[in-house]
Amino acid sequence: MREAFDALHTNVQRKLWDMRWTELRPIQVQAIRHLLGKGGDCILSSPTASGKTEAAFLPILSAIADDPAGSVRAVYIGPLKALIDDQFRRLEELCERLEVPVHRWHGDVGDGARRRLLAAPGGVLLITPESLEAMFVRRATAMPRLFRRLAYVVVDEMHAFLGTERGAQLVCQLHRLRMRAGCDPVRIGLSATLGDAPSARGWLRPGGPAATLIEDSASETTLAIRVRGLWRRAPRAGGEREDAIEVDTSLVELARAILLAGKGNTNLIFANAKSRIEALADALVREAESMQLADAIVVHHGSLSKEMRAHAEERLRAAGPCSAVCSNTLELGIDIGQIDEVVQVSAPWSVASLVQRVGRSGRRAHARRVLRGYFVEDAADAQSVVWDGLHLEFLRAVALIELMLERFLEPPHLGRAHASTLIHQILSTLAETGGATAAVLYARVVGSGAFAAATPESFAEVLRELGRRDLIEQMGDGSLVLGDRGQDQVDHYTFYAAFHAPEELRVLHGDDVLGTLAEVPPPGEHVIFAGRRWRVDAIDMERRAVFVSPSKGGKPPAFISPPGLVHPEVHRKMRELLLGGNEPAYLDDVAKAILKSSRATAARVGYFAPSAQPFAGGLRLFLFGGTRVHKTLYLVLARAGIDVDVYDIGLEARGATENIVDTLRAFANAPDPEGLAAFADEKLEQRRFGREKFEPFLPPSLWRAVFVREELDIPSVVVMVQGITS
């Protein structure tokens, strides 16, 4: 412990004295020993608020303090802008006594700050993968100067990248950076929620030595959980006025309950979907007013302008009570002021997400964490639709809380082909280099190890397809350059993100930019946005802008996104909750009644194992097998022309029962995954299954092979069908 402190640079030590640190946390001691000792790539894995960022940067700053210039010396890559801004503040403070400059670069960072970095590269740079991508495309010639002496790369919130498009992009970028700037920095990953830390060791540097795993499982602060249930009431009309909207009385009741429990505190309220976030914010603003509460209500999500987000963040940091209704833009790492309580309205998709959200509260010493859950459910009776009577979203939330208490975390989906991101990185590398031979391109992109499934043959096949589609073309000397359509892709500002997002229009009130919307109501209609009510005055498609003015009416906006993946373990726990008789102590009386109602519904349909239950309109499949298995079965039935819906834990197929059962049996007896893939390729809307950004540019045969391998789960489906149809 003492020797770890002694190993730090004198001015880092002085700063710690200034900040009145009395001791180093265990993860910090271990990280200092490792990074200032034998060194090498490492993963720092410890609970939220255990000081991981400092664990990485105390030794990094100590190592570069006497030699901070000549190029950027350390890069920090974060998944969220708000997180980068927060870490920027903390690092600036840490660097106060050092000669180490701290820079940040993301979409909301102004020209001035960018020019300062370009003029005198040095110290630490905080950046998103998307902004780094933009550097490769637009400023490739400056990159050697910027990163020549780069010694460290810190990947924060590593779990947010593992097994995702952005993760493959990031791993490829690190390799490309090495090729471009001749640097080979030590790679350091940070996370509090790695579902499988040992398997993450090989991710930071594929094909290279595995990272050293530095773990500190110090027990978390005490956590108080309270889950409150509310029964939904019938909506009533809002009155005669033209701009009045239907008033959802349960939303009003929900808002009132949240305000009463949280008043006088600083709270984060997670409501999952942007549409729901806006609806709840609107209700909270109105109720706070009618209750004459001084508490501020602010909104924070990714479709709001930087000004709106900055306002919310400032208000949270300021003294005085404040509640922020937010999406996962405030989920990770952020340490904004003193958050007293975390409120979760409806269920998130994963345990990891819940753990991160809970980790936003109680970050000061001796403060406890508080999680309040709220669920509005329809009262069910014997006539109710079974799916409603199971109260699936509520059940999922309780399952996630139970799994969190058992310390379960979803393992990442590693080893994926990431074919969409492969194309992204091919196009980006051609923009970066201005042109390259296939061999060079292979070395730069596939050589990163981010695309484990790519072979020289499949890579060549992808290149040929890109050529056929005018995305790339071959010059006389054999080298490859961007084609017309490839240049169009790369020139558009939406290119830099590896993930798909719908095109959006800017929402303007006078000169103020409120944010962006993909689904805009026609002029004359009303919309709730940024926590306020607006009338749509005009839409200018050419300028891609919507003009709004304040109004009294409004309804929440729609956003387009495919549903998330639920891990089979979460479904297993939901089923266990239905079968078991215990009542978690954190449920209030209504929540207990909701759980009881779920169990009564399950008993009424005789559900005790995965099963197929006939009903008047067809067959209901209660599966609890995880989203991948359900999607596979959805395809089996939809391909046979059967009308089918997915309901979290199962499916509802409509039509003649015999036909449905025969279709399932026929598939189990002779599965043809390729047929399912072909059907998905031809018929499936992007909305339902969420195809990745550049998948439309893949050779169809390759797309289908990847789809079969990664999106379908044939063995599980065969076993399940045999079980439910025997």
Added chain:
DNA sequence: GACCTGCTGCGGCATG
């Protein structure tokens, strides 16, 4: 009935 994350350059204008 179903999540979210992120994003450049430039022209036009006002200001010192």
